Amino acid sequence: MNQIPKSAPAKIELNDLHKSFGPKTVLNGVTLDVARGESVVIIGGSGTGKSVMLKCILGLMRPDRGSIRIDGEETVGMGQRDRERVLRKFGMLFQGAALFDSLPVWENVAFGLIQGQKMKRNEAKERAIEKMAQVGLSADVAALFPSELSGGMQKRVGLARAIATEPEIIFFDEPTTGLDPIMADVINDLIVKCVKDLGATAISITHDMASARKIADRVAMLYKGELIWVGPVSQIDNSGNAYVDQFIHGRAEGPIRMEIRR
Amino acid sequence: MQFLAAVGRIFIAFLSHAGRLAVFTAIAVSHCFRPPFYPRLILRQMIDIGYYSLPVVGLTAIFTGMVLVLQSHSGFARFSAEGAVAFVVVLSITRELAPVLAGLMVAGRIGAAMAAEIGTMRVTEQIDALVTLSTNPYKYLIAPRLIAGLLMLPCLVLVGDIIGVFGGYVVATFKLGFNPAGYLRSTWQALEVMDVVSGLVKAGVFGFIISLMGCYNGYHSRGGAQGVGAATTAAVVSSSILILVFNYVITELFFAQ
Numbered sequence: 001m002n003q004i005p006k007s008a009p010a011k012i013e014l015n016d017l018h019k020s021f022g023p024k025t026v027l028n029g030v031t032l033d034v035a036r037g038e039s040v041v042i043i044g045g046s047g048t049g050k051s052v053m054l055k056c057i058l059g060l061m062r063p064d065r066g067s068i069r070i071d072g073e074e075t076v077g078m079g080q081r082d083r084e085r086v087l088r089k090f091g092m093l094f095q096g097a098a099l100f101d102s103l104p105v106w107e108n109v110a111f112g113l114i115q116g117q118k119m120k121r122n123e124a125k126e127r128a129i130e131k132m133a134q135v136g137l138s139a140d141v142a143a144l145f146p147s148e149l150s151g152g153m154q155k156r157v158g159l160a161r162a163i164a165t166e167p168e169i170i171f172f173d174e175p176t177t178g179l180d181p182i183m184a185d186v187i188n189d190l191i192v193k194c195v196k197d198l199g200a201t202a203i204s205i206t207h208d209m210a211s212a213r214k215i216a217d218r219v220a221m222l223y224k225g226e227l228i229w230v231g232p233v234s235q236i237d238n239s240g241n242a243y244v245d246q247f248i249h250g251r252a253e254g255p256i257r258m259e260i261r262r
Numbered sequence: 263m264q265f266l267a268a269v270g271r272i273f274i275a276f277l278s279h280a281g282r283l284a285v286f287t288a289i290a291v292s293h294c295f296r297p298p299f300y301p302r303l304i305l306r307q308m309i310d311i312g313y314y315s316l317p318v319v320g321l322t323a324i325f326t327g328m329v330l331v332l333q334s335h336s337g338f339a340r341f342s343a344e345g346a347v348a349f350v351v352v353l354s355i356t357r358e359l360a361p362v363l364a365g366l367m368v369a370g371r372i373g374a375a376m377a378a379e380i381g382t383m384r385v386t387e388q389i390d391a392l393v394t395l396s397t398n399p400y401k402y403l404i405a406p407r408l409i410a411g412l413l414m415l416p417c418l419v420l421v422g423d424i425i426g427v428f429g430g431y432v433v434a435t436f437k438l439g440f441n442p443a444g445y446l447r448s449t450w451q452a453l454e455v456m457d458v459v460s461g462l463v464k465a466g467v468f469g470f471i472i473s474l475m476g477c478y479n480g481y482h483s484r485g486g487a488q489g490v491g492a493a494t495t496a497a498v499v500s501s502s503i504l505i506l507v508f509n510y511v512i513t514e515l516f517f518a519q
Binding site: 059087098099101111115 | 379383386387388390391392393394395396397398402
């Protein structure tokens with residue numbers, strides 16, 4: 001992906017984000033700037049707060065403390081109408097694809113166009129089939145229901161739905177989890193292509209290092225609710241950070257201790 | 263002291279639950295009156311709740327009417343008051359049995375399905391996906407169900423009234439030897455507009471309760487398949503109990519002197 005000039009204004013600014021559930025602290029002061037057109041991958045083990053961070057940015061959860069700015073606009077504590085306006089800039093690919101199983105594939109893809117942009121159904125269907133072609137799905141899949149598709153195809157439909165409204169910001173929540181290595185690589189290629197075509201800003205969360213290396217401009221590692229390392233993907237192999245080293249090489253021994261109950 | 267603490271804990275849990283339900287209801291109802299509306303979804307829910315519940319409600323009503331005639335006939339025969347059978351049957355059905363039994367049957371059929379569907383959408387992140395596609399889940403999922411429940415249950419109960427009285431008529435005339443014309447005449451004489459209207463008002467309230475509890479429990483379910491199961495149970499149990507409670511309250515409002 002392109003190198004991003006340092007002077008570009010930040011698309012997303014997170015400042016000192018805190019979130020806890022009862023006694024459990026999930027985010028403990030996360031600060032991160034994502035430049036326009038940049039692709040940042042958040043890595044980290046399960047339960048380190050990656051999903052919570054994305055949900056806070058989307059407004060699905062409210063952070064306890066801290067600020068989230070999108071295009072310089074503060075979104076924490078935003079009213080419903082403003083929130084809906086800001087959300088129009090977003091597209092998201094969910095971990096389990098989260099397709100609406102009561103609707104056929106094309107209506108899933110066209111959902112944001114019909115409901116969000118009030119497009120006519122016929123026109124939206126044509127656009128949906130165009131977007132499906134972009135992710136390598138033929139038009140005869142359009143009439144099927146999500147439950148009739150394989151996991152990889154569901155992910156593609158989810159991707160088509162996320163890019164259908166041509167969003168400025170796209171989030172990918174573990175895009176390759178549960179896919180075979182070849183299909184995972186296909187999805188990675190599609191993500192890179194779609195983000196580049198749209199010129200979108202992307203945040204992905206994953207613990208699949210192959211995927212991270214492929215789609216990231218910058219990598220940030222989240223551990224115990226804090227970003228312990230942020231840097232360009234080219235430097236990830238000599239980060240000088242023992243936690244990052246342990247994670248990218250997938251070793252059981254190291255500073256990160258898995259909480260295993262005996 | 264521990265006993266008091268336990269009582270307090272239960273009481274606080276109850277209040278926070280009631281508060282959450284009240285807020286949920288207020289938001290959901292407010293979205294019923296604000297655009298955008300989803301006529302296509304309202305229609306689909308109306309067909310689901312109204313049309314597809316007809317067999318269940320019809321069967322419940324016809325057997326209730328039939329058994330009611332047998333029971334009241336054998337009871338009133340002791341006082342040689344068989345003439346009152348038609349009277350008792352039509353009043354019991356229109357005022358009480360049709361709305362309450364239809365409400366309970368629909369709670370089992372529709373309330374459970376709503377809680378399971380919305381609960382599954384919650385745990386598979388489909389509700390989050392709705393939000394990211396600039397669609398308000400209260401408007402898209404909940405308002406259509408509330409509107410359809412409120413409108414369709416009175417229709418079902420009206421049909422149930424007719425079928426129930428008809429079931430009573432069949433048993434009374436063919437089995438117990440009542441004069442058909444005489445039975446119909448005393449049924450008609452006993453019936454007043456208020457009897458039917460009170461039953462339909464009850465039905466509207468019950469329909470709203472069924473949809474509300476189905477949506478509320480589904481919307482707040484968490485934790486995978488088990489959470490959805492718990493939400494489904496909670497939806498059916500809570501709406502059944504609320505139906506019985508509100509049945510008393512509405513009867514008191516209509517008929518207490």
